[in-house]
Amino acid sequence: MKLKEFARQLGLSPTTVSRALSGYPEVSEKTRQRVAEEAVRLGYRPNINAVRLVTGRAGAIGVVMGRSGEFQFAEFMSGMAERLDGEDIDILVSPTADRGLTDEIPLYSRLVASGRVDAVIVHSPEPNDERIAFLRELGFPFLVHGRSETDVTHAWLDIDNEGALRRATAHLLDLGHRRIAMINGRAGRTFSLHRDKGYRDALEERGIAFDPRLVAHGHFTDELGFRFARSFLEQSPRPTAFVAGSMMTALGIYRAVRSRGLVVGKDISVIAHDDVFPYLTADNMVPSLSATRSSIRAAGARAADLVLQLLGGRAAEEIHELWPVELILRESTAPPPQAESRP
Amino acid sequence: MKLKEFARQLGLSPTTVSRALSGYPEVSEKTRQRVAEEAVRLGYRPNINAVRLVTGRAGAIGVVMGRSGEFQFAEFMSGMAERLDGEDIDILVSPTADRGLTDEIPLYSRLVASGRVDAVIVHSPEPNDERIAFLRELGFPFLVHGRSETDVTHAWLDIDNEGALRRATAHLLDLGHRRIAMINGRAGRTFSLHRDKGYRDALEERGIAFDPRLVAHGHFTDELGFRFARSFLEQSPRPTAFVAGSMMTALGIYRAVRSRGLVVGKDISVIAHDDVFPYLTADNMVPSLSATRSSIRAAGARAADLVLQLLGGRAAEEIHELWPVELILRESTAPPPQAESRP
DNA sequence: GCGATTAGCCAAATCGTTTTAAATTTGTTC
DNA sequence: GAACAAATTTAAAACGATTTGGCTAATCGC
Known part of the structure; x- marks a missing residue:
């Protein structure tokens, strides 16, 4: 009353x-x-619950949070929260055990069926992502953060991973590097594939042969960065440069390089992808880290915005957004030792 | 129908x-x-909204997410999500601009008034925290993650920061260190004060004078870790050991030490607090980092559990939980150069 | 075998809004 | 000043569950 x-x-x-x-x-x-x-x-x-009952809207956007490794998650969500401030829309977090994507289907199913959310955001899709097909079939509104290659129409927001890696790799090649190792993200995810492609295209453009022994895939952790970098550095001839998928990976690489008595920015060049975190900045690393950069917080804010548009009736097929990625050169990149840089 | x-x-x-x-x-x-x-x-x-309307329950727990620096946040929330899986309770995220705590009052006020949550979790309180007094006055259920010194009765869950720093500092003193710098968390927060106290008590126990020039406060970022460490290392005599509040801070300290041509674990000892992240592990740092350790993910899970108990009718004054903190010694701690360790 | 319990089920009221369809008031035109 | 249209306002019907209070039939004590 x-x-x-x-x-x-x-x-x-x-x-x-x-x-x-x-x-x-x-x-x-x-x-x-x-x-x-x-x-x-x-x-x-x-009373919000009365409103929700009568309007049939849940007043919330769902996000599925994996258990491991996702330090980018908080920033993305924080960006979402920022944009959603003032709207009467909440963010709902669902945990997942982080096994295969197939195992996530029941989770999305429950999320949708429970009527707790009006839309969901799907992260790190694969080229042929079951979750996308599933949600589309249900006719449930969703936005994909990242890209897939499915025919199923859907809204997405992504950064230009391919372009980023093409430029990063090309830059290293221009400096004279010939053996460039890549420590990429989890195998099978589209963003990893795009980075693979950017890397390979840059090599190909310059007529450098692709060597599969120089590429590794895995979670973005310091540990894997370290382990992969160590093992690459044991090769002979060893790589003179690394491109990496995350700041954490870069930390691992720095350590591995140092542990071999080598110097980043002199013996070994490094470029990593920087999602821009308040607590870990590429510029402050020693030596400062050259990076491909794109704010994941901004992406979160925009994702929330696009979901709002989707719920407002805008067609999913209209919502495709590809963000350019900056390449910021700092001290961690230099010509390889005993090599002249090429024009 | x-x-x-x-x-x-x-x-x-x-x-x-x-x-x-x-x-x-x-x-x-x-x-x-x-x-x-x-x-x-x-x-x-x-229909969840119908249930909520008629029962008057919101079916969600609120958390306020600061804008900056809180890389621990995702882990804590992930722990919560894990515990809440299967219950019909969601997590609701509210953003804050992260100015003073006083500015957060209207935010909590809105959160409570909106009826969107059944309880909230308050993070990083101050000894005399306005938010706690405010929520208590409203009679709204809440759990404090951390501690305050207010008389206002409230439920809380905290780790033993004081004990952790007492042991860490004592260990360094036992190794023979006499000038131990501390890079602590944000000034004014209870957890920082507790760490201050543990640090000072350990010094006092061994009759070492406290030197305020060896203590700094600030956000847990690599940047501050680096800057504070640099400036401490410029002192003469310079400190031979650091205790730090976070992994990010430790990264900054490692860099600062290295940039001065010194070696961690030989010239300079370091102990930091490790909240246990999947993507950044103390054991993998080079040299491996000695740490006071407590899983913030576990804390999140337990916090959710306690909130459930609170909502189930358990009295707030009964819910006080203090977790011990492990001290894990690794390679970053050693006796200071040219000093014998004391018994 | 009878009144009193009790186990099991149900009709209807309720939660606090939004929205449909209808009623009222106001304004315009001739 | 009547007739009609337009601008406001309203009463009442949803929305989809839970819960109060009541009803029936089975069980029990004596």
Whole structure:
């Protein structure tokens, strides 16, 4: 009896009050004004659960959070939260055990069926991602953060991983590097494949043969960065440069290089992808880290924005956004030892 | 007309079906069984918003997410999500601009008033935290992650920061270190004060004078770790050991030490606090990092558990949990150069 | 065998909104 | 000043569950 009571105090009907607050055109400007002011003064707020029941909207966007390794997650979500501030939309977090993507299907199924969310965001898809097909089949609104190659129409937001790695690799080649190792993300994910492609295309453009022994895939952890880098450095001839998928991987590489008595930015060049974290900055590393950069917080904010548009009725097939990636050169890249840089 | 329809198909009344599914005693075991089976078979699930409206419960726990620096956040939340899996409780994320705590009051106020959450978790409190007083006054359920010194009764879960730093510092003193610098967390927060105290108590126990020039406070970022460490290392005599509040800080310290041409684990000892992240492990650092350790993911899971108890009616004054912290010695700690270790 | 319990089930009220369809007031035109 | 249209406002019907209070039939004590 909350709206009822509030309306009574204003000498209006619940209907008019409800409409005034929701900005419907049928109510006079003067009344709307008064209602708005009194709502603030008397502290009236519609009961959110009643609103949700009657409108059939859940008032929340779902995100599935993997168990391991995803330090980017907080930044992305924080960006979402920022954009959603002021809207009456919450973020709902669902945990997953982080096994295969197939195992995630029941999770999405529950999430959708529970009616707790109006849309979900799918992260790190594969080229032929089951989750996308599944959600599309259900006709449930979703946005993919990343890309897939499926025919199924869907909204997505991604960064230009391929271009980023093409430029990073090309730059290293221009400096004179010939053996460039890559420590990429989890095998099978589209973003990893795109990075693979950018890397290979750059090599090919310059007529350098691709050597599979110089490429590794795995989670973005310092540990894998270290282990892969160590094993690459044992090769002979060893690589003179690394491209890596994350800041954590770069930390591991730095350590591996140092542990071999080599110096980053002199003996070994490194370029890594930087999602821009407040707590770990490429510029502060020693030597400062050259990086392909794109703010994942900004992506989170934009993702929330696009989901809102999707829910507002914009067609999924219209929502495709590809963000360019900056290449920022710092001290960790230099010509290889005893080699002249080429023009 | 969902429950109604489902009940009709079973030849039962909505009342009985609802009770059967919620496990009330007034319904016979046989009927309950049948209802449960048919619910699965026919795919009936109560509309969550209707349930929420009628029960008055929001079905969610709120967490306020600061904008900057909180890489621990994702792990904590992931732990919560893990525990909440299977319960019908969601996690709701609210962003904050991360200014003073006072500025957060309206945010908590909105969160509570909006009726979107049944309880909130308050992070990193101050000894006399306004948020705690505010929530208590409202009579709203909440759990504090960390501690405060307020008289206001409230539920809390914390780790023994004081003990952790006392042991870490004592260990360094036992190794023979006499000038031990501390890079602590944000000034004013209780966990920082507890660490200060543990550090100072250890010094005092051994009769070493406390030198305020050896202590710094700030966000847990690699940048501050680096800057503070650099400036400490410029002192003369310079410190021979560091204790630090986070892994990121430790990364900064390692870099600073190296940039001065010194060696961690030989010229300079380091002990940092490790919240246990899948992507950055103390054991893998070079040299491996001695650390005070406590899983923040486990804390998140337990926090969710305690909130559930709180909502289940357990008294807030009963819910106080203090977790011990391990001290794990690795390669980053050693006796100071040209000093004998003391017994 | 009878009144009192009790186990099992149900009809209807309720939660607090939005929205449909209808009623009222106001404004315009002749 | 009547007739009609347009602008406001309203009463009442959803939304889909839970829960109160009541009803029937089976069980029990004596």
